Amino acid sequence: MLAHEEQDTASAETTVQTGGIAADRADRLRSIIERVERLEEERKALAGDIKDIFSEAKSAGFDVKIIKQILKLRKMEPAQVEEQETLLDIYRRALG
Amino acid sequence: MLAHEEQDTASAETTVQTGGIAADRADRLRSIIERVERLEEERKALAGDIKDIFSEAKSAGFDVKIIKQILKLRKMEPAQVEEQETLLDIYRRALG
């Protein structure tokens, strides 16, 4: 089930008789799900590591909020950064 | 407050400055930022891996939306249990 192709239309017994195709697909589905779950766990672990570093930074007296701003700026293309700053300036000036 | 201004009141290492921050603190800041960036890269790589698995699943004829639904349900179950327990706690305390 759950897939658009290769579904034999009948009961589970028939499936086994016709060569275990559905069973193979169930295995494959299970494999997919478990692999994704494994990777998501790793992702979660990394998120925890990052949090730890920010805690450390805070303990060392740094301003975490500013550090996050820095990280965001470094992720952007320099041209994008400048464009945004320019536009912000223009709007601010327009407002007086 | 430690990080809000240059602080060169102490040891010899803090004497060499780089534009408002002691050199050793600049090093530490750089270390923090680079470590976070490294971990975020790994996170991004994992996200890519997950996307690949979904692509593969789609190619194999599975319905990706449903697979995501299954993953969500498997994730939610413990959360649901916990929420139920929280609710029970609340009601018991309210009645106690």
Add this chain to the structure above:
Amino acid sequence: MLAHEEQDTASAETTVQTGGIAADRADRLRSIIERVERLEEERKALAGDIKDIFSEAKSAGFDVKIIKQILKLRKMEPAQVEEQETLLDIYRRALG
């Protein structure tokens, strides 16, 4: 692109400029910002009113946490119904 640079190619109104933006556009920008700020103030006031009610409830001997739980449950019911319907849709499409 319209908003990215001053555009004084058109009508007479656009000739008076205020630092990079045509005056009429500056007016419109100001109007947008002030209207949003006004609405956000109202929102904030409502949040305060809600807080007051909870304070009153607490003073009257009610358990605020439980009241919030009740509110959440009353809010969730339609959402739950909708989610169920969505799930049903998904499965029906998968089997169709």
Add this chain to the structure above:
Amino acid sequence: MLAHEEQDTASAETTVQTGGIAADRADRLRSIIERVERLEEERKALAGDIKDIFSEAKSAGFDVKIIKQILKLRKMEPAQVEEQETLLDIYRRALG
């Protein structure tokens, strides 16, 4: 129920006999809940209005992201704004 005080310990019938205290409290609880729900509806309506203004702004060619930045800046004390900008500069310079 649900409250910490004024609970008669016996059955509903007793409650009515002892002067309808529990019934009064149920009324009061209902009143609290309904008032909160009413205010939350208003809040939601305001959120919709704000969204509409942003849509209008976008249609008029403004950069909504920048407008949101402006709103955030205007909410902050000028001193806070400057402090943050200064600190950001310091950190950026420290990183080269």
Add this chain to the structure above:
DNA sequence: CAAGAATTATGAACCC
């Protein structure tokens, strides 16, 4: 006042 929970805002992914 700091930690944690809850709400809100932003950014990414997906579908049309």
Add this chain to the structure above:
DNA sequence: GGGTTCATAATTCTTG
């Protein structure tokens, strides 16, 4: 590719 929904990030509020 534009709009919409969903996940993640940030801020706010509450509590110990």
